[in-house]
Amino acid sequence: xxxxxxxxxADLHGLVLGALFLLAYSGGLAGLIGLRxxxxxxxxxxxxxRRLKIGTVAMAVIAWLTVLVGTYLVYPLYQAQYxxxxxxTFWNTFAMAWKIHLGWIAPLLATAVAYVVNRYDAQxxxxxxxxxxxxxxxxxxxxxxxxxxxLGALTTKVLPVE
Amino acid sequence: xxxLKIRPDTLNIQQMQQxxxxxxxxxxxxLSAGLACLTLGLLTTLAAAFPSLALALQWYQPTGELSxxxxxxxxxxxxxxxxxxxxxxxxxxxxxRILVMTLILLVLGLIGTFPLFFGxxxx
Numbered sequence: 001x002x003x004x005x006x007x008x009x010a011d012l013h014g015l016v017l018g019a020l021f022l023l024a025y026s027g028g029l030a031g032l033i034g035l036r037x038x039x040x041x042x043x044x045x046x047x048x049x050r051r052l053k054i055g056t057v058a059m060a061v062i063a064w065l066t067v068l069v070g071t072y073l074v075y076p077l078y079q080a081q082y083x084x085x086x087x088x089t090f091w092n093t094f095a096m097a098w099k100i101h102l103g104w105i106a107p108l109l110a111t112a113v114a115y116v117v118n119r120y121d122a123q124x125x126x127x128x129x130x131x132x133x134x135x136x137x138x139x140x141x142x143x144x145x146x147x148x149x150x151l152g153a154l155t156t157k158v159l160p161v162e
Numbered sequence: 163x164x165x166l167k168i169r170p171d172t173l174n175i176q177q178m179q180q181x182x183x184x185x186x187x188x189x190x191x192x193l194s195a196g197l198a199c200l201t202l203g204l205l206t207t208l209a210a211a212f213p214s215l216a217l218a219l220q221w222y223q224p225t226g227e228l229s230x231x232x233x234x235x236x237x238x239x240x241x242x243x244x245x246x247x248x249x250x251x252x253x254x255x256x257x258x259r260i261l262v263m264t265l266i267l268l269v270l271g272l273i274g275t276f277p278l279f280f281g282x283x284x285x
Contacts, residue, residue: 067232071225071228071229071232072222072224072225072229075224075225075228076224076225079224079225079226080224093277093281094277094278097277098275098276098277100228101202101203101206101228101231101275102272102275104202104232104235105199105202105268105271105272105275108195108198108199108235108236108239109195109199109268111195112191112192112194112195115191116187116188116191116192119183119187119188119191120183120188123181123182123183127185127188129185129257129258129261130185130188130257133188133192133257133260133261133264136261136265137192137195137264140265140268
């Protein structure tokens with residue numbers, strides 16, 4: 001068989017969902033930074049808000065899917081295959097141990113951002129403090145996901161799930 | 163006729179003031195996410211320190227204690243969000259202070275989930 005179940009799940013987790021999350025971040029951040037009442041017509045603001053709302057909700061949903069697939073489908077396969085060497089390798093004692101916890105931070109933060117964007121709608125364009133806070137939290141979610149992704153990619157190189 | 167003129171910017175401000183939401187709900191969402199991060203870090207470190215707690219947090223055997231830690235963190239997020247959102251629903255809060263608190267909670271959560279830190283307490 002060309003791909004095992006483990007290969008497919010690991011690819012779905014890291015390559016498809018993980019990559020979509022990282023891509024969605026750049027669009028979301030650009031939308032937040034570009035949100036200024038003085039730069040927008042009313043119609044322009046409506047269009048941008050619609051994109052921003054869809055983008056941030058998509059990012060939160062993708063983050064949840066990534067972490068749930070990783071925790072409940074991929075990680076058990078990894079545990080089952082590498083149990084004999086788990087306590088001996090750096091890739092498990094440090095990289096995987098950090099990755100499995102750090103990964104959960106991204107959806108928690110992304111959900112808060114998506115909620116605020118959807119709740120405040122066009123008012124967000126006038127709320128400088130809230131917008132700046134969202135940019136910071138959004139970036140923290142991205143960094144958590146990026147480090148998790150990097151650790152996951154390196155660990156998979158050494159201990160691939162099959 | 164001059165009395166009938168309405169300045170467009172004045173009209174916008176009036177429209178804005180009618181619909182404006184206080185910053186309380188946004189603060190509640192951010193702070194509850196921070197509390198969830200702290201919970202995750204705290205439980206990770208405590209589970210490393212106390213094997214009996216680690217065992218109690220194994221709600222789904224193949225995933226180990228991560229299942230309990232992450233589920234409880236999400237639970238804390240939802241409960242604190244609900245409570246804070248109700249409390250701050252119509253309130254204007256000091257938003258910079260809330261952001262700083264959220265970031266402190268996030269950093270504490272990151273420290274708690276860092277293997278070199280929780281490894282210090284591992285048995």
